[in-house]
Amino acid sequence: MIDFENIVRLTDSEFEKFAKLVYNESGIFLKTTKLTLLSNRLRKRLNALNLKTFTEYYDYINSLADRSKEIESLIDVVSTNETYFFRNEKQFESLTGECFPEISKRKQTDKRLRIWSAGCSTGEEPYTIGICILEAGSLFQGWDIEIIATDIAYSVLDFAKKGEYSGRRIDKVKPELLKKYFLKSDSEQYTIKDEVKKIINFKLLNLFKDSYPVNIDIIFCRNVMIYFDKEHQKKLLSGFYRSIQNNGYLFLGHSETIHSISDDFTYRKIIDSPVYIPKDK
Numbered sequence: 274m275i276d277f278e279n280i281v282r283l284t285d286s287e288f289e290k291f292a293k294l295v296y297n298e299s300g301i302f303l304k305t306t307k308l309t310l311l312s313n314r315l316r317k318r319l320n321a322l323n324l325k326t327f328t329e330y331y332d333y334i335n336s337l338a339d340r341s342k343e344i345e346s347l348i349d350v351v352s353t354n355e356t357y358f359f360r361n362e363k364q365f366e367s368l369t370g371e372c373f374p375e376i377s378k379r380k381q382t383d384k385r386l387r388i389w390s391a392g393c394s395t396g397e398e399p400y401t402i403g404i405c406i407l408e409a410g411s412l413f414q415g416w417d418i419e420i421i422a423t424d425i426a427y428s429v430l431d432f433a434k435k436g437e438y439s440g441r442r443i444d445k446v447k448p449e450l451l452k453k454y455f456l457k458s459d460s461e462q463y464t465i466k467d468e469v470k471k472i473i474n475f476k477l478l479n480l481f482k483d484s485y486p487v488n489i490d491i492i493f494c495r496n497v498m499i500y501f502d503k504e505h506q507k508k509l510l511s512g513f514y515r516s517i518q519n520n521g522y523l524f525l526g527h528s529e530t531i532h533s534i535s536d537d538f539t540y541r542k543i544i545d546s547p548v549y550i551p552k553d554k
């Protein structure tokens with residue numbers, strides 16, 4: 274029986290090897306200060322594969338004829354997935370108060386709304402967007418609506434598809450919205466209703482390996498860019514510029530900026546939060 278708790282931390286050279294592998298496969302940049310964090314997360318894979326050491330795990334990955342499945346599992350345990358409903362509420366006020374009315378007016382003949390939640394984690398962000406769309410009522414009546422919700426980690430997508438939430442994940446949902454868009458089960462568990470689920474399309478997508486969806490009106494990519502270095506942030510933003518429609522909107526996380534990374538977008542302040550608008554294509 275292997276005593277997994279006592280497997281020592283990664284050595285500096287093991288850390289370097291894994292950090293490089295993670296970086297090459299996902300763009301996630303791990304500083305040496307993350308050594309303990311990475312050790313703890315990798316232990317889950319060692320445990321699952323019944324391996325004794327980090328080096329054995331590294332060699333195991335490289336011995337595989339097709340590494341892709343194990344790389345997916347590796348990234349799955351390494352990625353940070355913190356999220357909750359109505360995270361940074363002001364942005365949803367901007368979305369409903371300004372972006373939605375503008376789009377609705379501008380696309381009266383087209384009547385198609387495509388929103389991309391890139392790095393959607395366990396689904397709270399795309400479901401929040403979905404609730405905002407349904408709350409907009411007549412604004413999008415009869416429209417063709419799709420929220421594309423993507424992430425590199427398959428376990429968070431499985432969680433998202435189930436749509437069951439509790440505790441602090443739903444703390445910021447107003448009681449009337451909780452009642453309207455969730456079904457309460459016996460325990461303190463709330464399940465998102467089908468009317469929200471059906472406008473969301475969850476997909477596995479690696480932002481540095483896979484192609485991006487196109488003709489997007491609004492991109493949410495919040496609290497994702499912080500995990501990448503400048504080179505990858507640049508790649509990401511130029512990809513978003515190709516994906517987004519003229520007059521579209523890009524929402525980034527609270528601590529993220531495009532300043533000194535991309536000239537493709539201009540800055541606009543709506544209801545106290547920055548929104549990025551693509552320059553004319």
Ligand SMILES: C[S@@+](CC[C@H](N)C(=O)[O-])C[C@H]1O[C@@H](n2cnc3c(N)ncnc32)[C@H](O)[C@@H]1O
Pocket residue numbers: 299300301352353354355356357360391392393394395398423424425426429478479480481494495496497500526
């Ligand atoms: C902290 S969560 C952000 C969740 C949500 N956007 C929010 O702001 O609440 C970051 C997500 O980005 C995903 N991610 C990291 N690198 C990625 C990549 N290369 N491609 C796609 N998703 C990635 C992670 O798996 C994780 O679920």
